[in-house]
Structures are given as C-alpha cells and as structure tokens.
C-alpha cells in the first residue's frame with residue numbers, strides 16, 4: 001500500500017489527511033511529522049495516523065512525501081530530508097505557496113516532484129487544487145498525486161508552472177476573498193439596522209446558493225448574473241455601483257497582489 005508522509009501537520013495537512021481517510025485510504029498507510037506535540041497528537045487521535053516529532057521518521061520508506069510546511073520553513077527541513085531522500089526516491093509533493101519546482105529540486109534532489117496549490121475548503125472535500133509536475137514524474141505517479149488531491153475536491157493540471165502563482169491568486173487564497181465579501185455584506189446590512197445573525201445567515205446562504213448554481217447549472221457566471229438582473233431593478237442598481245467603483249479592477253489588483261507575493265516568497269527563499 002502507498003505510504004504517504006506529511007511533513008507538517010497543520011491546517012492543510014489536516015484537511016488533506018481527512019480527505020484521504022474519508023475516501024477509504026487506510027490510516028496505517030499515512031504518517032505525519034510536526035514539532036508541535038499538541039497538533040501531532042490530535043491528528044493521531046482523530047485519524048489514527050502515525051505521528052512523529054522528527055521528519056526523517058515520518059519520511060522513512062514513504063512512497064510519497066507531501067510537504068505541508070510554510071514556505072519559510074523549507075530551509076529548516078531540507079538538510080534532514082535530503083539525507084533521507086538519498087536512500088529512497090519518493091514522489092515529492094509540495095503545497096507551499098510560491099515555492100518553485102527548481103527550488104525543490106535544488107534542496108531535495110533530482111526527485112519526481114509535483115507542485116500543487118489546494119485551498120481550505122479541502123477540509124470539507126470541496127477544495128480546488130492546481131497541480132504541476134516535473135519531467136521525472138511518471139504517469140502512475142501523476143495519477144497518485146491526483147488521487148491524493150482528488151480526495152480534497154476538484155483538481156486541474158496546470159502545465160505552465162508560471163501559472164501556479166495565479167492558481168494561488170484565484171483559488172488558494174480566494175476562499176478568504178469570499179469570506180471578506182460576506183463580512184462586507186453582513187456589515188452593510190447591520191449598518192442598515194439588521195441584526196448580525198440574520199445578516200450573516202442570509203449572506204452566507206446566498207454565497208453557498210450562488211456557488212452551487214455556478215458549479216451545478218452548467219451556465220456561465222455572466223448568464224447567471226443576467227438572470228438575477230431585472231431591467232432597471234435593484235440588482236442593476238447594485239451592479240452599476242460596482243462598475244462605478246471598478247469592482248473588476250479591484251479584483252484584478254488583488255489577484256495580481258497575491259500572484260506577485262507568491263513570486264516574492266520564492267525569491268526570498270532563493271537568498272537562503
């Protein structure tokens with residue numbers, strides 16, 4: 001059975017491990033390492049996976065090693081793992097924002113590597129992940145990586161690695177944009193005198209309903225928007241206000257900022 005080791009047992013590792021267990025992967029084939037005892041023990045308790053304080057113990061003999069640490073932690077783990085990888089050649093999967101495949105090759109060796117970018121809805125199996133592989137990844141390993149991320153939701157291969165920071169900009173970071181929009185809707189309703197609970201319930205359900213219509217109806221977002229918008233009605237008034245405030249430009253700037261930050265995170269690591 002494939003043995004998967006997670007290096008770092010934080011939020012994203014928890015989401016991905018939860019997805020694997022939910023889709024029937026045996027807990028006995030999953031190991032995780034994290035220096036924080038509390039989080040590590042919680043994962044062992046909740047999912048029945050093997051949990052270690054030391055990365056090399058989790059990674060030993062693993063067929064797949066999934067790096068789920070913050071980009072800035074990479075320098076702290078690379079020596080130890082490089083040593084382990086001299087004895088074995090696992091499929092290395094990284095979910096770290098910004099971190100490029102050539103950097104992973106430099107730090108961890110000439111391994112088959114998949115760089116991917118999931119997002120937090122992975123926790124409930126509704127994530128969206130972009131994946132990109134180096135030339136050493138065999139077709140079965142590609143399928144293996146996809147299988148792991150499929151357990152967290154939708155997956156799409158992105159052949160051009162330069163677009164992986166764009167994946168972060170429109171998917172990895174984007175759940176926060178929608179939460180921010182709901183917060184703003186809620187605040188606007190409260191400012192008009194509505195109680196916060198009612199405002200949150202209405203805004204959150206609207207977000208869910210609109211998202212489901214987008215994914216389930218097969219219609220384009222433009223067509224679904226058109227169907228809500230009665231001529232000279234309330235929606236038209238709101239959309240015209242958005243257009244006057246350049247909503248599309250605001251969103252494009254935000255996505256560009258996230259994309260740029262991905263590149264900066266990698267550039268900062270080039271100096272280490």
Ligand SMILES: NC(=O)c1ccc[n+]([C@@H]2O[C@H](COP(=O)([O-])OP(=O)(O)OC[C@H]3O[C@@H](n4cnc5c(N)ncnc54)[C@H](O)[C@@H]3O)[C@@H](O)[C@H]2O)c1
Pocket residue numbers: 007008009010011012013033034035036039055068069070071073076077095096097117118119120172173
């Ligand atoms: N949170 C998101 O929305 C999201 C989405 C996509 C990708 N990512 C990427 O996933 C990675 C993890 O993010 P997260 O949100 O799960 O962070 P997190 O802080 O929840 O998890 C990181 C874990 O790494 C552990 N850690 C620290 N030093 C370590 C070491 N030397 N060895 C092993 N483990 C160590 C920490 O104790 C922590 O539990 C990041 O690289 C991030 O860019 C995050």
